[in-house]
Amino acid sequence: MSRRAGLAAAALAMAACGGASAEELVMSLGTDRIAIRSNFTGAALSVVGIVERDAATVPRAAGYDAVVTVLGPRGAVSVWQKRLIGPLWLNLDQRKYIAIPAFISVMSNRPLDAIVQEGLRVKQRIGVEALLPEQSQSRGADAPEFRAALQRLRRAEGLFVSNEAAVRFITPSVLQARIEIPGRAPLGVYTVDLALFADGALLARKEQNFSVTKAGLEQAFTIAAAEMSLLYGILTSLTALMFGWLASAVFRRD
Amino acid sequence: MxxxxxxxxxxxDILLLLGLSVAVGFISGMFGVGGGFLMTPLLIFIGIPPAVAVATQSAQITATSTTAALFYWRRNALDLKMGGLLLCGGLAGTLLGVLFFxxxxxxxxxxxxxxxxxxxxLGATGALMLAESVRAMFMARSGRAKPARRGGRHFWYEGLPFKMRFPRSGLYVSIIPLLALSLFIGFAGAVLGIGGGFILVPALIYIFRVPTALVAGTSQFQILFSMIAATMLHAVxxxxxxxxxxxLLIIGGVIGAQFGxxxxxxLRAETFRFLLALLVLAVALRIGEDLxxxxxxxxxxTPTETAR
Incomplete structure (x- = not known):
């Protein structure tokens, strides 16, 4: 928290208007829980941000920029590279990354390059690139091609997304965005981070969570499979036996 | 949907899954194989995690082999004693397979x-079956009868100890190769999500000379119980x-199998084996191409496996 306050303070200083009070951000998420039922193919939730100013706040001639970053639950990921061994291509080289978000969506009102200069992004954790760790945790030196591959693969799966036109300012101080969660998105706690910029400087930041969890039958199956696995196994076997017997009875040819 | x-x-997509399982069910019904060797790669191909594909496939094979085993049971076309013995090896193999998995x-x-x-x-089985069926088809065309088995000829495995009599099949053989075979098939079944019928059937016919009429029933009997065990072990x-x-797989598979x-x-027996061999080889080539x-x-x- 203090680091973020520090960043905001630094940003203020860069705005070259010391003394004036900063903008405050208010954020509202459409929901704090996305329930996965049997018809789940993805979900969307809206995020609304309001910039609060008072009389002492500096006027911003250029208007505000906003970046909404959605991060899924973090977990270790192994990136494998196939190499030719004799006639076969086999997974041989591996880099293991810990704490990679399973889902990343970076949305902004205009291209990130126009909002904040590239050199600051890693420190401010803005953009997909900046959210992936620098170093891998494994034998062998980290190689940039592994990190690039991870990004490429996740983007192809729709799990890493960036959209530079997804944030819309309804009024100069009210912004809105639609967070799209794909059907393959992993379960867990997601973080929505809203960052407000003006003239390339970070003014304010706000964070809120929502969770993606199974509900209803989907949840019942999962709990049964994990906690009553013997019963679940028996149930599955009986289902199979019953279907097999039914088929034999229905389609009996003799 | x-x-x-x-x-x-x-x-x-429900329709995609049902379509796949009907198609695989059709093939499995036509050839009397479980179809696991087709379905598991297909499931992995459409994005199902391999672990889930293999484990779930065992439930589907259970259903298919229940229908088949009941069919042969009603016709009294299975050797229960041999099936029971194969099952002993099969269960041990399944347990080892799940642990290895x-x-x-x-x-x-x-x-x-x-x-x-x-x-x-698949490559080895397919190639062997293809060679055999082409030879059989060639002989059938040229009008020559299949050379009869010469009475005095014995293979090394026929001399092994622990012989047992199987009155239903009219055999007196050592149980060691039978157990070894079923152990291997149980193991492969649990690790690869296949029933193993496409290995067990030719092995029983060519190696052990179990009467053809009893082979399908006996192998389905062994597959049924091995797969129940595999389903339980994977679940637990x-x-x-x-x-x-x-x-979904069971419903589609059951319907497809009836039409198949x-x-x-x-189909003539040689044509039948020839087509099955082509199918098995095609799957092997398709998977091998990726290698x-x-x-x-x-x-x-891949996310590193963690306990959920």
Whole structure:
């Protein structure tokens, strides 16, 4: 928290208007829980941000920029590279990354390059690139091609997304965005981070969570499979036996 | 129409899954094989995690082999004593297979192992079957009878100890090779998500000379119980059995198998084996292609297995 306050303070200083009070951000998420039922193919939730100013706040001639970053639950990921061994291509080289978000969506009102200069992004954790760790945790030196591959693969799966036109300012101080969660998105706690910029400087930041969890039958199956696995196994076997017997009875040819 | 699979944790198209399982069911009904060797790679191909595909497939094979075993049971076309013996080996193999499966999953090499074994197993079986069926077809055409088995000729494995009499099949053989075979098939079944019928049937016919009329029933009997065991073991040890996915596969498979069985009736035995061999080889080649072709994307990223 203090680091973020520090960043905001630094940003203020860069705005070259010391003394004036900063903008405050208010954020509202459409929901704090996305329930996965049997018809789940993805979900969307809206995020609304309001910039609060008072009389002492500096006027911003250029208007505000906003970046909404959605991060899924973090977990270790192994990136494998196939190499030719004799006639076969086999997974041989591996880099293991810990704490990679399973889902990343970076949305902004205009291209990130126009909002904040590239050199600051890693420190401010803005953009997909900046959210992936620098170093891998494994034998062998980290190689940039592994990190690039991870990004490429996740983007192809729709799990890493960036959209530079997804944030819309309804009024100069009210912004809105639609967070799209794909059907393959992993379960867990997601973080929505809203960052407000003006003239390339970070003014304010706000964070809120929502969770993606199974509900209803989907949840019942999962709990049964994990906690009553013997019963679940028996149930599955009986289902199979019953279907097999039914088929034999229905389609009996003799 | 999409449905969310609770254990695989992703949505799939119901019609696509039903279509696939009807098609595989048709082939399995036609040839009297479980169809696991087709379905498991297809499931992995459409994005189901390999662990879930293999574990769930065992439930589907249970259903298919129940229907088949009942069919042969009613016709009294199965050797219960031999089936029981095969089952002993099969159960032990299944247990070892599930343990091995979980170990591979932990070290992250499950996918590679599944791919390599599929190619080896399907390639070898397919090639042997193809050669045999072409020879048989050639002989049938040239009008020569199949050379009869010469009475005095014995293979080395026929001299092994622990002989047992199987009155139903009219055999007196050592149980060692029988147990070894069923152990291997149980093991392969649990690791690869296949019933193993396409190995067991030719082995019983050519190696053990079990009467052809009893082979299909006996092998289905052994597969049924091995697969129940595999379903239970996968459910208890790695929680990867997806009941929703299994139900969809079973429904499609059962329907497809009925039509397949009808379509298979008119086929001549050699043609039948020839077509099955081609099918098995085609699957092996398709999977093998991924191993030898220059990959379009040499990288892959997998979440490191953690307890959910």
């Amino acid at each position: 999409q449905i969310y699979l609770p254990i695989a944790e992703l949505p799939v 979980n170990a591979l999953r932990r070290v992250g090499q499950l996918e590679t192992f599944i791919t390599l074994s599929y190619v080896a197993l 040890t790695n929680q990867s059995v997806d009941l929703v996915l299994a139900s 069985a009808r379509a298979g009736i008119g 030898v072709a220059v990959p379009r994307e040499p990288f892959s990223a």
